[in-house]
Amino acid sequence: MKLYDYDLTREVEGTYPAEFRLVSFSPNPNRLAVIRKDGFALTYPGNRHALHARNIADFKLGFDLSPNSGDNPGFLIFFRYDEAAENALFIRIRNGIIQFGRLQGIEFNVISETKSSWKEASLSFTLETAGSTIRFMQGGNLLGEFAAPSSPSRGSIAFDTLTYGANECRIAHLTLEIPDAEVENIGRISMPMRHGPNGIPYGYVFTLERTKISGCEKWNVKLEGGPGNPDDWPVPRFMNAEIMKNPYCRGLDSCGNELFKIHIVNGSVGSWNILRATFGRPDFVFPVEHTAVVDTEGLVQIAFGYEFYQSEAAYSVGGGPSEILCGPDGKRIGFRRVYAPGECEGVIESNPDKAILERIPHDIPDYQDALDFARVNHFFLEHEIPRFKVFCVNEAATRAKITLEDIFKHEISSFSRKAGEFFEFPELPPGVYHIRAELFRNDLPLVSVRRTFEVIPDSPEKSAPALSGLPEIYPTGFTDDASEHFNPWGDTVCDVAHYSTSGNLYTYRAGAGYSKLLKVYHRVWASICDPDKNSESENCFIRKNASIVQSRILGEKSGRYYLHCESSYQDPWLAAQLREFAGRDLAFNELFPAHWREWLDFIAPRIRERFRSVNTFGPATKSAEYLAAATYGAIYKGPNYSRLIGIDLRNGKYGEILNGYAVVEDYPYAGRYPLSRSTWQFTSFSMEAPDVRWLPEIYGINAETMDPRIAYSHPPYGMSTTPDGFFFTRVTELLFGTAWFDGSKFRFWNGFGFLHSSEWTPGMFDALLRAIAFYREAGPVKPLRSPAYVYSRAACDAHEYFHERNERFIRGGSMINTAEEFPAYVYEMARRDGQPGGFQTRMEWLSGLNPDDVSALVLPPLGGVPENELAEVRRLHENGVNLLCSENAASLADLFDVEHADVLLEKDGAPFLTLKRSEGKLAAFFRGAPSMMKRGRDCVGGSGQKALDPEVNRATVEVMRILGAYPVTASCGSITAFETEDRRGYAFIREDSWPAPGHRIRPEIFFKGRHVADLELDEGESRIVRLY
Structure with missing residues (x-):
């Protein structure tokens, strides 16, 4: 049978292969051979490396030498090797001489020799024994045939080199066949690796098949599992990648010393993932396996592990090296981290008998897992005294300096304690805290560590994160419980669990147990009612028990109709509404433009009621849903565009329907668009519907929507893992940059919450804490004096809509209103230039605006604007406020005085941008719509395309530098x-x-x-x- 078929080039560089053992070595310190990229390098003469198979008489051995060995290698093969008596047959090759002989002690007795020339094209050798006949070949050429003495007749096989340095001998591949081998099946071990010291969000299984052959064991080790086929996942957004580097199986003796280590693969192994920006394409895809022949003498424990693991779905639980231990009988012993020599780790543990353990319901699914999570994590009840101990793994720490910090890492108190002994904090108010510990051996610093803990309030209506001033953080999309920030069944210490206010969106933990367990920690259950995926009984249960529910009836089913796209009218309900409106069947080209505004006013209240019907739940349940236009597909759009998808934000009273929050699909990093576009839309949504909580989806680890506007924004596979710095800027822009004036005071984004689309990294949470800490210290009340970007619904209604039917666009059409686009376009140009963002307001609120707070008004085309509102523009201008307008100045044309103004830009031989200077006041005017100049042709559906005229864009930037007076x-x-x-x-x-x-x-x-x-x-x- 074939005992070996071993490719040594696949092993991990710098290691010693599991199939070999060192049986004799020279006193040279460089005595151990190592794996290099092109094979097993026999680094120094005098070191014999034996295969584990023993007591072999006849065999057929094949081995390849790598090209680095040159065309004249020198090496030794020992066979029928009695290691105890130092008695063996050998073949020695050096300088084109092949010698056959017998080793006795230290004496090499040559029996016969022959000469041969080497062929550079082939360095594959075969050694075959059959009784007294020894045949040695290279490729298909016989190099020598020898007659063996009667002794030794059995033994092991070993290799040695006769060269070193640049000419070291390297074995790339070997095979070994033994015709008379006795085979005994020992057994099979199956070891699931569901959790562990780093956490495993998806189940993996190591399988070991053991077979005894010729005095050694043949181990076949297989690793399989992971997230499975993404084609079966509920939505395409979560293209989770699982990356595991150098998974292995190793044998240990009674002292924990390593006997051998089998690398299942050399490199990374992972799941399929079309969007590989985070980790790159893995070297191998699950399942993987490897077979090795090992010597199990002294075997007491078996370890299955990996050098590093990371999941895009659960970043906070990644790490390594880690392994699971079991006995030779397959009985699990436990998990553990594996430490490098000299490496130490600081550990903070809380008392295992915390009061919260008594509150874990016994009737929930996987009760023991829930109990383990409560035991290893750090949740205390109000009035309970928090107890901890700090110690060091792999080092004898004598002292620990303990610092208690608040959620924002501000120091509360500090003291020293003996390492390894429990200490107590005084009774703490409910909230989230940090412990920072610095460990010392006498006065020598060893390591520092920080952990998060919380004190749960008595009141069930409050949570520790909220009491500490953290924003609400909810999941969005379909995930499983192990990939959430708060997974109350996980058995690892998870700091970020203390930052999250909610549990899982998806219902993997069916039944009342999930709701019960979340209530223990005062977390809310955000879930989904989906008639396409859930049974009616499941939806009824969710409506009754969940705290926040998304209807998950999206698109046309929930009322988000793209009214400006002809394809939307294929929906039977919308078609029926159109027939009722017109009194007959009405073609789209008849509807637009003749009846367009009347149609928007007619359909909006009907869509609102339809929206209400699928978002009505019990009194204890709040509703949440996607509502307005998706930011990632909307260029130069504000509140008016939402009317084109049937949502009248101003008059719809959507805050009564969505009493939880409205989700905004905003992905500036994944979608590769300016962050200022996010700021603009959140401001305009908040201004138009201030009773709605607008929360952004923020991608964490590489989770993608398959929408091409996202997936192909970063060719070829997309990129959504937001860098920590960008994440910080995004949060601060929402908190400090979303200013709007409501006629009497300045206001900012009121959402104070976020939706995580896949898990955030620890660095993202650090960025969030830094941003919120400063917001708590220095919350904004108004922007510094800067431009006001003015929205007028009357101007949009009076202005001409531009519609383009184009099958290249998503849903087949695009509709643009430049009265809405102009302020948004100017804002984006100015912000991309680095200018302060100013604020937004409505035309009807200008009467309350103080000229000391505004440097310029960026106005829409003014046709249709009431004269009393135009009078307020004139008042502000007379008090030193600059103006910028386009297309139609209405009764304010004298302020811009285009015929006598300075020409800043000409297009087609005519003035396009002018600037009127009058007693220190400035008024600039675009005679056309700048956002329509050289319009982009990318496929962005009905959401508009970018303005690409470099002259116009540059002129817009320059005129805003002048008008802004920042x-x-x-x-x-x-x-x-x-x-x-x-x-x-x-x-x-x-x-x-x-x-x-x-x-x-x-x-x-x-x-x-x-x-x-x-x-x-x-x-x-x-x-x-x-x-x-």
Whole structure:
């Protein structure tokens, strides 16, 4: 039978292969051979490396030498090797001489020799024994045939080299066949690796088949499992990649020493993943297996493990090396981390008898898993005294410096304790805290470690994260429980669980047990009612028990109709509404433009009621849903565009229906569009429907929607894992950059919550804590004096809609209203130039605006705007506020005086952009719609295309620099400036090249002409500057 078929080039470089053992070695310190990329390198003469098979008489051995060995290698093969008596037959090859002989002790007795020339094209050798006949071949050529003495007759096989250095001998591949082998099946071990010291979100199984052959064992080790076939997953958004590097199986003796180590693969193994930006394509795909022949003498334990593991679905539980231990009988012993020599780890443990253990319901699924999670994590009840101990693994720490911090890592108290002994904190108010421990051996620093814990309030209506000032964080999309921030069945310590306010969106844990368990920790259950996937009884249960529910009846079924696209009218309900509106069948080209505005007013309340019907739940359950236009597909769009999908944000009272939150599909990093577009839309949505909580989806680890606007924004596979710096900037833009004026005061985004689409990384959470900490310290009350971007519904209604039917566009058409687009376009151009974002307001609210708070008004085309509102524009201009308008100045044409103004830009030989200067006041005017100049032709559906005219875009930037009259400026970078309630002025300065490649910048910051700071910012980095 074939005992070996072994490719040594697949082994992990720098290791010693499991199939060999060192039986004799020279005193040279470089005595151990190692795996190199092209094979097993026999590094120094005098070292004999034996295969584990023993007591072999006849065999057929094949082996390949790598090309690095040259065309004249020198090596030794020992066979029928009695290791105890140092008695063996050998073949020695050196300088083209082949010698056959017998080793006795240290004496090499040559029996016969022959000469041969080597062929560079073939370095494959075969050694075959049959009784007294020994045949040695290269390729198909016989190099020598020898007659063997009667002794020794049986033994092992070993290799040695006669060269070293650059000419070291390297074995690339070997096979071994034994005709008379006795085979005994020992047994099979199946070892699931569901959890462990790093956590495993998807089940993996190691399988070991053991067979005894010729005094050794043949082990076949297989690894399979993972997330499975993505074609079977519920939605295409989560293209989770599972990456495991160098999984292995190893044998240990009674002292824990390694006897051998079998690498199942050399490299990374993972699941299929079309979007590989995070980890790259794995070297191998599950399942994988490897067969090795090993010597099991002294075997006491078997370890299955990996050197590193990471899941895109559960970033916080990755790491390694880690392994699971079992006995030779397959009985599991436990999991453990594996430490490198000299490596130490600080550990913080809480008392295992915490009061929360008594609250875990006994009737929930997987009760023991839930109990393990509560035991190893750090949840305390109000009035309970938190107890911890700190110690060091692999080092004898004597002392620990303990620092108690609040959720934002501000120090509360500090003290020293003896390492390894329990200590107590005083009774703490409910909330989330951090422990930071520095471990010492006497005065020598060893390691530091930080852990998160929480004190759960008595009141079931409150959670520890909320009491500490954290925003609400909910999941979105379909995931499983192990990939959530808060998984109350996990058996690993998970710091980020203390930051999350909700449990899983999906219903993997069916039944009342999930709801019961979440209530123990005062977390809410956000779930889905989906008639296409759930039974009616499941949906009824969800409506009764979940805290927040998405209907999951999306698109046309829930009322988000793309009214401007002809294909939408294939829906029977919408077609029936159109017949009722017209009194007959009406073609789309008849509807638009003749009856378009009447149709929008007719359909909006009907869609609202349809939306209400699928989002009505019990009194204790809040509703959540996708509502307005998706930001990632909407260019230069504001609240008016939502009317085109049937959602009248101003008059729909959607805050009554969505009393939980509205989801906004906003992916600036994955979609490769400017972050300013996100800020614009969140501001406009908040302004138009302030009773709705607008929460953004923020991708964590590489989870993608298959929408081509996302998947192909970063060719070829997409990219959604937001860098930590970009994440920080995105959060601060929502908190500080979303200013709008409501007629009496300035307001900002009121959502204070986020939806995580797949898991966030620890770095993202650190960025969130930094942003929220500063927000708590210096919340904005108004932006510094800057432009106001003005929205007028009357102007949009009076302005001409432009419709283009194009099958290349998603849903086959695009509709544009430049009265809506103009302020959004100017805002995006100015922000991409780094100018402060200013604020948004409505035309009807200008009467309450103080000229001291606004430097310029960016106005839509003014046709249809009431005269009383135009009078407010004139008032502000007369008080020093600059103006920018386009297409139609209505009764304010005298302010712009286009015929006598300076011409800043001509197009086609005629003035296109003019600037009127009058007693220190400026009024600029575009005679056409700048966003329509050289319109992009990319497929962005009905959401508009980018303006690509470089002259017009550059002129827009320049005129806004003039009109903006900003008090704070930077030599480079982007600015968000604001004032706090106690009248402190701040600015966020950031490197904001996105979506262009980032680079290090060194901005100089000025406030009213006074130099205030010099900064140095890396790609995507932000810095806060105090102005006054």
